[in-house]
Amino acid sequence: MRILIVEDDKPLLEGIAALLMEENYQVDFSLSGDEGYFMASHAIYDAIVLDIMLPEMNGVEIVKELRNNQVNTPVLFLTAKDSIDDRVKGLDAGANDYLIKPFAAPELLARLRVLLRQNEQQDKGFLSYGPIRLKEDGTEAFAGEQPLHLTVKEMQLLEYFLRNKEQILIRDQIFNRLWGFSSEAGVGVVDVYVHHLRKKLAKCQCDQYLKTIRGVGFMLKGDTENV
Structure with missing residues (x-):
């Protein structure tokens, strides 16, 4: 499976990428909103890990544009904001799930597995x-x-x-x-x-x-x- 990570904190991005590659995911990534949107708009990913606070386009804008253009790739938002209003805004924009920084690696992997199962047709593996x-x-x-x-x-x-x-x-x-x-x-x-x-x-x-x-x-x- 192929995952896109869009995160402007380079050490965090590299850490997430390394974690996912250890789990045998294919990984692409971007440090900016505009480039991240361009990559996501091709609809070639199984899931997107997306920071909300990004240079250029922010995460909410990216998800809104993707959904307006019928790109329904599951999105897991990452954010340092933990208010209910912020979470509701992200989910209303079209995100599928929301993870607050800092987070534990096992939780990130578990939430991704849930998103990826949504579009799978499974028959005993x-x-x-x-x-x-x-x-x-x-x-x-x-x-x-x-x-x-x-x-x-x-x-x-x-x-x-x-x-x-x-x-x-x-x-x-x-x-x-x-x-x-x-x-x-x-x-x-x-x-x-x-x-x-x-x-x-x-x-x-x-x-x-x-x-x-x-x-x-x-x-x-x-x-x-x-x-």
């Missing part, structure tokens, strides 16, 4: 859609009872589709999620890996689930017709 199943730890994938022999990047691609089933994912979203904003690869690599994944699904008669949305991107959907 699997993400699934129709006959397609992927172990949550990314080690095995199946179509029906047949194993899918996927590379690491193909596993990551399938996971992203499963976590966003029946939603159109544009090429830039997929590229930024799997390869990152600073990658030197071109966005065309997305089509290459979708092609590889579709070929492997075809061996199990499941390629019809991976739709091409002409001129836009791709979608995991159960009907048999391309859009």
